[in-house]
Amino acid sequence: MDERLIDGVGLWCERLTSAHASGRPVLFLDRDGVIVEEVGYLARREDVRIVDAAAVAIRRANELGICVVVITNQSGIGRGFFGWDDFDRVQHRISELLALKDAHLDLVVACGYHPDGIGEFCRADHPWRKPNNGMVMAAASCLKADLSCSLMVGDKVIDLEAARASGIGTGILVRTGHGAAEAHTLETRRLEPMKVSICNDASAIGLWLNEIS
Secondary structure, three states, X not given: OOOXXXXXXXXXXXXXXXOXXXXXXEEEEOOEOOOEOOOOOOOOHHHOOEOHHHHHHHHHHHHHOOEEEEEEEOHHHHOOOOOHHHHHHHHHHHHHHHHOOOOOOOEEEEEOOEOOOOHHHEXXXXXXXXXXXXXXXXXXXXXXXXXXXXXXXXOOHHHHHHHHHHOOOEEEEEOOOOHHHHHHHOOHHHHOOOEEEEEOOHHHHHHHHHHHO
């Protein structure tokens, strides 16, 4: 069994480096629509397109020694559209393309469970599936992160809800991916005390990095 599939079915946790936050902030990123262009159930490595602004921000975080973590729901796996092998190949391609821009990820956490999943993947409200905070808390424990000073960047409100439930201090909703539509449903008061902003793309991460560096 693949040791990265930590429950043997629907929970993926992969360390890509040996880095630890050691009480420092962490940069949490949703994947589709934030790091890579949204294509709808990304299952093929040839369909991976890196969002340039995200690559620049990830490289800057790397330079500052800030751990970068992917937190991603993968309902396509739960629904049977593709498998963890496909997910792995896509992730490998993402790492290849980021490396070309002198950037890297430190940890990837994914949840394949879904209320409409097939077989063992059918779970109505799995604690790892966003907007629940299981993935964030697992990553924080692994890296020993200071969540209160950390940042979550997503293109959906559920990304920020997971962050809020985890005690993350700052959230950004980007307008890439699903973000342009999701921005109309965002009620920032519901996410207090987390500081929330809506930005065009991941370039806004630079401001947060400047504040913590």
